[in-house]
Amino acid sequence: MLLAGCSLLPQRPQPQRLLSLEAAPLQEMPPVAGEKVLRFDPVTAAASLQGVEILYRREGPEVSHYARHRWLAPPAELLDRAVMETLAPHLPYRAVVRPGMPVEADQRLSITLLRLEQIFAADGRSRVHLALQAVWQDARSGRILGSRLFRYHQPARPTAEGAAIAAGQALERFFRDLRAWLENHSSSHTSAPPSGVAYQ
Numbered sequence: 001m002l003l004a005g006c007s008l009l010p011q012r013p014q015p016q017r018l019l020s021l022e023a024a025p026l027q028e029m030p031p032v033a034g035e036k037v038l039r040f041d042p043v044t045a046a047a048s049l050q051g052v053e054i055l056y057r058r059e060g061p062e063v064s065h066y067a068r069h070r071w072l073a074p075p076a077e078l079l080d081r082a083v084m085e086t087l088a089p090h091l092p093y094r095a096v097v098r099p100g101m102p103v104e105a106d107q108r109l110s111i112t113l114l115r116l117e118q119i120f121a122a123d124g125r126s127r128v129h130l131a132l133q134a135v136w137q138d139a140r141s142g143r144i145l146g147s148r149l150f151r152y153h154q155p156a157r158p159t160a161e162g163a164a165i166a167a168g169q170a171l172e173r174f175f176r177d178l179r180a181w182l183e184n185h186s187s188s189h190t191s192a193p194p195s196g197v198a199y200q
Contacts, residue, residue, distance in 0.1 A: 017069045019054065019164040021078035023086050023172040029179070034092040039105035039139055040083065042098075045076035045113040054160050056118040056126075063117065069160035076113050079171070083111070087175045092183045105139040109182075114149075118156055118163040126158045128166040134178060136185075146185060150174050 048055070052074055053065035071078060088096040097103045115131035129152070136146040152173055156166030 014068050017160070018072045019069055019160060020072045021075055021082065021164065021171065022168050023082055023175055024168070025086060026090050026172075026175065029090050029176070034094050036093050036106040037095045037097060037103060038091060038093040039108045040088070040096050040098060041108065041110045043076040043080040043083070043111045043113060045074065046115070049075050049113055049116055054118070054163060055116070056120065056163065058120045059122070066160045071164075075116050079111070079113055082171060083175075087179065090175075090179055092179075107145065108137045108139040110135045110137070116167060118166075120158065124158055126156045126162070128152075128154045128156045128163055128170055130154065130167060130170040130174065132174060134181070136182065146181070148181060150177060 048063070052071040054069050054071060055063055055065050057063045084096070084098075093107075095103065097105055112133040112135075113131075114133055115129055118126050118128050120126045131149065131151045134146075134148050134150065135144065137144050152170040154166040154170040154173075156162040
């Protein structure tokens with residue numbers, strides 16, 4: 001009877017698995033010294049990405065999330081940290097500072113995370129869709145120097161871990177594209193670079 005009673009005890013809930021959002025180090029990309037100071041604002045995110053849920057959908061309007069997997073922190077926080085740790089040393093600036101630091105900045109960069117989700121096709125294959133908006137401004141006047149929408153579709157294994165890995169790969173592509181965009185136009189003082197959309 002004791003053994004039978006033990007078998008009726010409720011099972012322990014499965015622990016949540018926490019996944020991070022990280023890009024590979026840009027090792028082959030040497031740092032570029034610049035003359036200006038860039039202020040990097042905290043990354044913001046769309047309302048649907050304020051939490052820690054890992055979102056997915058099956059090529060339709062209904063969005064779900066994994067039950068036993070979560071982001072380590074809200075994606076905007078993970079992206080913010082990745083920018084400072086992985087990308088900032090390779091940007092064409094003398095220094096990259098944060099708001100509140102006692103340093104006068106010449107330019108300002110804001111990034112908004114618009115979309116981060118795993119999309120499943122009818123055949124079971126999946127991809128991660130990452131979309132971000134970057135706005136580049138003169139820090140003193142507020143004049144917009146450039147605005148660009150970056151979109152990426154990265155093949156992913158059909159699991160939460162696969163989504164996290166693919167998101168990191170897409171993030172690395174974004175870092176390289178963002179650096180090239182800033183490097184190509186950071187020396188311009190009198191004219192604003194063209195805005196646009198990057199689809200990849």
